[in-house]
Amino acid sequence: MDLLNLSACDIPNLVKQKRVSATELLQAFWKRGTDLNPKVNALLAFNDDAEQRAKNIDKGLVKPGRLLGVPVVLKDNFCLRGMKTTAASRILENFVAPYTAHCVQRLIDEGAIIIAKSNLDEFAMGSSNENSYFGASKNPWDLERVPGGSSGGSAVAVSTRFAPVALGSDTGGSIRQPASFCGVVGIKPTYGSVSRYGMIAFASSLDQAGTFGKTVREAALPLGAMIHRDPRDGTNVDVPYSELLGGSQSLKKCRVGIAKEYMVAGLSSDLSRSIESIIKKLEAEGCEVVEISLPHTTFAIPVYYLVAASEASSNLSRYDGVRYGLRDIETPDGRPAADLAEFYKMTRSRGFGEEVKRRILLGTFSLSAGHYDAFYTKACQVRRLISQDFTQAFTHCDFVIGPVSTDSAFKLGEKTSDPIAMYNNDILTTPVNLAGLPALSLPLGLDSQGLPMGLQVIAPAFADDRMIAFAEALEALIDFTEVPNV
């Protein structure tokens, strides 16, 4: 049996029926990770408790839930009690989580095995994984290219078969963009669906946990368990569907919107051709494809970076070297901190990387007296216009489809010296987060360079179940079967 390519959806039954043992499955993925991680740097740490957990499953000591025996990789901004949770930052390099994130506990309660923690851009701030304190992860399709970010490690982990599914977080595209760059499925649910309790905060009004899988159904499997009411997150809400995988969506009479602003001039010709091809296939299936407009798309990047940086500057003020995390009490020349203010500055300056500092500075500036209205409030007003664009668009269509990014994976180092060029990379993903909508990326094919391209599907808020059913129908039309040769 090809253990590494088993569907996560089949594993629970196979384990329950003892046709596959959780231990042999874990060992297969563990060996794969041990052998290949040095090449791709996707995993930051293996979970020492995983082996005992697998043994307990094989002994029948674990309640057989919908994820029984399924190995799961966690992006290293999800807390797992007793395991280091670093957010790929020096400031949390030695932080051991004293509690487990709500959504992770839900996976454990359903029988999952947390196998490892994955690499990310520091505090999830980045689009390439190059902002990790532990070095960038590499794209398994071309080791000289980025895997995307910030959840690059999780996308690589699924693409390279270190686990069948993985968790990520999506603040401005951090699940969908790496999924598209690595040829896997990545789902970001509606904002508020998954509790953020235990997920290290970056920008609280945008952050949302989600999943990666080889297929839509596999990615949706753990997500269904994670969507669960939790009073510890004040923005967590009840969803209107009972089962995420319970929806159905016929392509016939389905109205699909193509946003003219997403088919921008900078879109690669391969991507443009592939999207046109899928449009023809959808029409042949009886779909009504309509052009829609999202006129404020061009403002999404400045709005996103103002809102996200402002919220980050507030969220990251908690890292002060007092209660947890790195502490620096001496200046580089060996002098002790003169007072508490200097101590804070020394700790934070040594603990945060360059991009994190840049965003804290921008956020602090936009929230400071005299600038608040012109920057932060203005951004929040335009955010509403972006959200209203989608409300208007969904009166004409059931789903919006389009590219995830304007091109496939770029080369390592290509954009690191130009933050604005890096930020612009997120133009097609950030509007979704600003509006709080569900969206996913599924593989569309390989471009002329042999690199994966992704197709984005966007749905109205809380229509996650219908979006997943529609994406499964699309997935069958596309029939992407390629895997990277690492």
Added chain:
Amino acid sequence: MKYLLSSDKKSYIKGPLREAHLAKNQQIKEVADLACLQIDESEIETFQNQFDEAIQFFDRLSSLDTADIKPMVTPHDMKTPLREDRVVRDLTVDELLENAPDVKDSLFRVPPVV
């Protein structure tokens, strides 16, 4: 002395953002001070240039009339959820102090404050 907006770039900034910006003419060091960050002398120019570029980039928003638009601070209109007011046992004091760099008698120890 470097400012957030060097004089040769003023012409790029228009509208209310420009006025807000010029009213303060704040230094990157001052912003860093507010954020409790130290910026090395060697990094100041790079941060300064990137900061200027970002501010110009954000100025794109000033072309939109948003006078009657209510700011959207979170995606869904929601009320603050209330919970029952009862004590719940969560982490112990020892668990909460496990990651603290310096502890004495269940207290966090810090350098002199005054």
